[in-house]
Amino acid sequence: MLHLIIAESELELPPEPILDHPAILNYAKRRGKRPEEIILDSTYHHAALRKLEDGERRGRPDIVHLCLLNALESILNREGKLRVYVHTRNDDLIYVNPEIRLPRNYTRFLGLMESLFKEKTVPKDLGLLRMEKKTMDKLMDEINPDAIFVMHEKGEKTKPWEFGRTLAEFKDPAVIVGGFPHGDFRKVDFGRRVSLYGESLMAWTVVNEVIVNAERYYLP
Numbered sequence: 591m592l593h594l595i596i597a598e599s600e601l602e603l604p605p606e607p608i609l610d611h612p613a614i615l616n617y618a619k620r621r622g623k624r625p626e627e628i629i630l631d632s633t634y635h636h637a638a639l640r641k642l643e644d645g646e647r648r649g650r651p652d653i654v655h656l657c658l659l660n661a662l663e664s665i666l667n668r669e670g671k672l673r674v675y676v677h678t679r680n681d682d683l684i685y686v687n688p689e690i691r692l693p694r695n696y697t698r699f700l701g702l703m704e705s706l707f708k709e710k711t712v713p714k715d716l717g718l719l720r721m722e723k724k725t726m727d728k729l730m731d732e733i734n735p736d737a738i739f740v741m742h743e744k745g746e747k748t749k750p751w752e753f754g755r756t757l758a759e760f761k762d763p764a765v766i767v768g769g770f771p772h773g774d775f776r777k778v779d780f781g782r783r784v785s786l787y788g789e790s791l792m793a794w795t796v797v798n799e800v801i802v803n804a805e806r807y808y809l810p
């Protein structure tokens with residue numbers, strides 16, 4: 591089983607200092623929600639984000655959406671050999687049931703995430719998405735992988751197909767991909783750092799490369 595973690599994702603509700611910012615208030619009003627119920631999104635809230643520490647990399651639920659669509663629609667997932675987790679900058683951890691059919695539509699995805707932050711389990715009866723407070727260290731203790739790889743632009747240079755072969759040497763490896771647009775991991779300081787290409791790639795491209803190259807060896 592391959593465990594894929596989208597880590598330190600920029601998925602969060604607006605933090606207290608910007609709850610009364612006009613960009614947040616107007617957007618919440620348009621959506622018919624309270625400011626503290628909406629997902630922070632740099633497309634709509636960039637004026638408010640400028641006031642926050644790390645504001646240039648926050649509010650990127652679109653990265654989580656694209657990574658999840660790619661991972662969950664993959665052949666590896668359909669064959670039951672993939673587990674996906676989303677970890678956020680605030681240590682909210684989402685357990686993703688492999689059978690979930692995620693909304694393709696971005697606005698509907700945001701609505702789903704808003705429900706998840708509120709209810710902690712969606713849909714209530716099936717629990718296809720479940721959110722808990724959990725650090726990456728605690729998640730690693732729980733999964734107990736036999737190898738941890740951190741995808742990193744400046745890691746050990748490895749061809750994508752070679753990485754697939756390396757993954758196949760392990761029974762339950764964990765692969766960590768950063769769910770943020772710029773900069774480096776803030777807290778993930780463990781694992782073997784692997785670079786698949788000489789330049790920075792988008793997180794969802796790395797997700798695809800990891801999964802497709804794992805499929806070469808994981809699927810009979």
Ligand SMILES: C[S@@+](CC[C@H](N)C(=O)[O-])C[C@H]1O[C@@H](n2cnc3c(N)ncnc32)[C@H](O)[C@@H]1O
Nearest residue numbers: 741742743767768772773785786787790791793
């Ligand atoms: C858009 S990158 C994040 C920031 C990146 N360092 C930058 O400045 O553009 C998102 C994630 O994709 C993965 N990634 C990006 N480039 C990579 C590469 N060349 N090889 C392996 N993983 C990469 C890393 O996990 C990274 O955290």
